Amino acid sequence: MSWWEWALLLLAGVGGGLTGSIAGLASLVSYPALLASGLPPVTANVTNTVALVFNGVGSISASRPELVGQARRLVPLSGAALLGGVTGTVLLLLTPAGGFERIVPFLIAGASVAILVQRPPRELAAEGARHSTRSQWGLALGVYAIAIYGGYFGAAAGVLMLAMFLLTTGTTVPRGNAAKNVLLFVANLVAAVGFALFADVAWAAVLPLAIGFFVGGRLGPRVVRRVDGTWLRRVIAVLGLGLALKLGFDAFG
Template structure:
């Protein structure tokens, strides 16, 4: 790895970690950077999953205040997400990725649209009272699917999570964003164990990207805390649409 390649991966790691904390979709920064430096698609995907793990932890650390009082949510959704992630990792390692890659752009676009229309849907169904229960009948199955997606590819997992969480959980978007960061970290932990044991990981790339992703994740979480719900929502929507377009173009 040349010095220029190392600098490119370091910069991508920082930006990817920050974007994951703010909106999700940092893989769309790190993954292309790995491919550009000579990694094959599968190796880049697996290496990206491991390298961004510290960035997710940094995001969780930055959202400590917003995660207060959400321990029960985190625990129950993490269990479901872990189960889904194990299935997703197994599918990636045992089958060709072409079929799933073809639908990824549309999944990300759907999540972005759901987030964009979330206030209107909330008005149609009525304003929830304080302490209204989460819609677990939809939330848990959707979390399993999201965990599977995160285990398989993971690009824009944060966008998918924040879209489904905002429609099934009655809380501020800032606290939902913190929950998204925690669940992303949980799914990433599953991938780091499974891919670390069975996947084609390039550890040199991990050593360059991972520390910068940690710094970027913490920095991004601090920035996200200062945004109001409307600004954060539309930032995520715009980024999600951009990610969907990039994913679609990558498959052409």
């Protein structure tokens, strides 16, 4: 790996860690960087998932104030996230490489559109506080479904997880964001173990990306306490649509 590829992945990791903690968009930053470094799509995806574990470590360690009092809810939901991560990992391992390359443009496009149309998190939190169902079983099912997607690919899984958490629990944005970081960490961790054992991980690319993810993950919770990430989500969503078009032309052209 050349020095510029190492630097690219380090910067992508920091950017991905920040956007992942703030807006749940880490993979829309890091995955294109892995492709740019020359990795094929499936290898880039599994390498990204392994490195994302360090984003979770950084963001969770920086979110301890927001996690106080959430253990009772997060312990059973972590079980749902673990099962979802296992399911998504198995699906990816069983998907032919060519099939994955054709699916990814649609996943990225769908994630980008979801980001564009999503209402600001503070609005979702306000609505959740008014209409919260607080159904633990319904929340666990939602976590399981999103964790499947997270284990399979995961771009914008954080957006989906945070939106669901805010609408169903009525919690605040910082506390919902911290809970989202824990659940996605569980899904990513189990997927990373599966990929390390059964998939082709580019370990040379994991190191710079993981360092960047950890740094970005540590900084993200501090930023999310102070800023509205709406503009960031929109910029990345537009770039994501452009990436989806490019990958679509590559896959079907």
